[in-house]
Amino acid sequence: MSVEVKGLTKLFGIQKAVDDISFAVQPGQVLGFLGPNGAGKSTTMKIATCYLPPSAGTITINGYDVQEAPIEVRRNVGYLPEHNPLYLDMYVTEYLTFIGQLYGLKSKNLKKRVEEMVALCGLTIERRKKIGSLSKGYRQRVGLAQALIHNPQVLILDEPTTGLDPNQLSEIRRLIKQIGQEKTVLFSTHIMQEVSAICDRVVIINKGKIVADSDVASLNTLGQQEISTLVEFESPIEESLLRGIPGVQAIHLVKAYTYRIISQKNSDIRSAVFSLAATHHWSLVGLRQEEHSLEKIFQSLTK
Ligand SMILES: Nc1ncnc2c1ncn2[C@@H]1O[C@H](COP(=O)(O)OP(=O)(O)OP(=O)(O)O)[C@@H](O)[C@H]1O
Numbered sequence: 001m002s003v004e005v006k007g008l009t010k011l012f013g014i015q016k017a018v019d020d021i022s023f024a025v026q027p028g029q030v031l032g033f034l035g036p037n038g039a040g041k042s043t044t045m046k047i048a049t050c051y052l053p054p055s056a057g058t059i060t061i062n063g064y065d066v067q068e069a070p071i072e073v074r075r076n077v078g079y080l081p082e083h084n085p086l087y088l089d090m091y092v093t094e095y096l097t098f099i100g101q102l103y104g105l106k107s108k109n110l111k112k113r114v115e116e117m118v119a120l121c122g123l124t125i126e127r128r129k130k131i132g133s134l135s136k137g138y139r140q141r142v143g144l145a146q147a148l149i150h151n152p153q154v155l156i157l158d159e160p161t162t163g164l165d166p167n168q169l170s171e172i173r174r175l176i177k178q179i180g181q182e183k184t185v186l187f188s189t190h191i192m193q194e195v196s197a198i199c200d201r202v203v204i205i206n207k208g209k210i211v212a213d214s215d216v217a218s219l220n221t222l223g224q225q226e227i228s229t230l231v232e233f234e235s236p237i238e239e240s241l242l243r244g245i246p247g248v249q250a251i252h253l254v255k256a257y258t259y260r261i262i263s264q265k266n267s268d269i270r271s272a273v274f275s276l277a278a279t280h281h282w283s284l285v286g287l288r289q290e291e292h293s294l295e296k297i298f299q300s301l302t303k
Pocket of ligand 1 (some may be wrong): 012017035036037038039040041042043044082190
């Protein structure tokens, strides 16, 4: 496991910012860590990168415990903090060289790594500028480059797309996706769409507790108590037979010969509807599960 969080709790005074959470990120996975403001995302990430000690529980990075082996953890992890602290008076390559030196990179290897990061993060045109003169999107690229300079296996990115315009946003998302092909990425956001655009998996946290842990492919069914299926026929059918399908809870007529069938969570009725239509020679012209908007799902899980 690249990142393993077990029974993690963090107290600030009497406030439980993180309350006994556990999850793991597999090697090569991009995990979206989603939650509203104040949910405990940054706190978890600061513990994973040795900036804060846990009150209870553990985090291991590539098998190294944040409290027992902080130096190894730092070697194995690259971190882009929420507010991306950069030295604004430094030039881009000067800064990356400086960060590389802090990680112990030397001479030829250091120069090569800086060049590689400049190219990977799309900084070639801006490389000779002072960081203070860069746009927010380019500063984020510098932040990503510094997080990657020592070639860590695990990348932890705290809300890397906040405040970007739509063009920069899609560029940074594309870059994170590209980086995610080689690294394990734990990436926080409060935008549900971002998770479906970039991640393989999502963990949703609210008030310090995990409320969902799911594949991105199943995001649309998260937190839903029922499934809604829209079924459209060409001519009249016998509605009572639809009611007999196991799991069906209610049927609403949407318009002539078109029904919205509500069934229990985890009961996909589409193949049963299809078989019924075939048996009775009903002309089935539409059959699809309705998707819930990602905002609604997020709200239902974190309200
Ligand atoms: N150093 C601290 N001292 C006291 N309380 C803190 C400290 N750091 C965080 N908290 C509190 O812990 C809770 C979780 O904060 P955290 O920054 O982890 O949330 P978050 O999910 O990252 O939120 P956001 O999306 O707004 O960045 C908040 O209520 C916050 O006020």
